[in-house]
Amino acid sequence: MNRHENGTLCYEGQCEKDMPHGYCEDGTYEGPWGPNLSHGEGKLFSEDGMLCYQGQLKKDMPHGYGKSYYEDGALYYEGQWEHNLSHGEGKLFSEDGTLQYTGQWKKDMRHGHGKLFRKDGSILYEGQWKNNMFHGQGKRYYEEGTLQYHGQWEKDMYHGQGKYYREDGTLQYNGQWKKDMFQG
Numbered sequence: 063m064n065r066h067e068n069g070t071l072c073y074e075g076q077c078e079k080d081m082p083h084g085y086c087e088d089g090t091y092e093g094p095w096g097p098n099l100s101h102g103e104g105k106l107f108s109e110d111g112m113l114c115y116q117g118q119l120k121k122d123m124p125h126g127y128g129k130s131y132y133e134d135g136a137l138y139y140e141g142q143w144e145h146n147l148s149h150g151e152g153k154l155f156s157e158d159g160t161l162q163y164t165g166q167w168k169k170d171m172r173h174g175h176g177k178l179f180r181k182d183g184s185i186l187y188e189g190q191w192k193n194n195m196f197h198g199q200g201k202r203y204y205e206e207g208t209l210q211y212h213g214q215w216e217k218d219m220y221h222g223q224g225k226y227y228r229e230d231g232t233l234q235y236n237g238q239w240k241k242d243m244f245q246g
Contacts (some may be wrong), residue, residue: 090107116131125144166178195221199213213239221241
């Protein structure tokens with residue numbers, strides 16, 4: 063049993079070499095412990111007892127597969143973590159449970175291939191991302207689902223070879239783009 067300097071209990075459970083080790087249920091964490099750090103499959107709770115995170119932990123941080131939650135308990139993110147950051151494959155949800163994004167992450171940013179959705183669930187963008195921006199090959203869609211643009215992107219702008227379509231699906235322009243402006 064470990065106590066704070068003021069005498070309040072901070073850990074109750076198994077110890078190894080005077081350090082918490084084993085399984086812990088202390089109100090803010092539930093799961094394997096040791097040595098002196100949450101490690102393995104566990105749950106993190108806010109001070110008011112709401113579940114914040116459930117999944118794999120390494121050195122007190124989300125690491126591996128896990129789920130994080132909004133303050134009201136709704137799912138926020140589900141997927142891979144690395145050192146407390148979304149990293150790898152994952153899904154981001156809005157507070158009402160609508161899927162916002164599914165795809166690859168790098169250090170808490172959309173990075174790699176992914177899909178972005180509107181609040182109504184329709185797809186807005188599918189393609190490559192870099193640092194949370196459309197970057198590389200991708201497709202953007204009109205609200206009713208028809209293709210708007212298919213081509214290269216740079217920092218959220220049409221840039222490089224691409225095709226732009228009217229809302230009725232007919233091709234309007236096929237050629238080079240530079241910073242959202244067609245070049246021809």
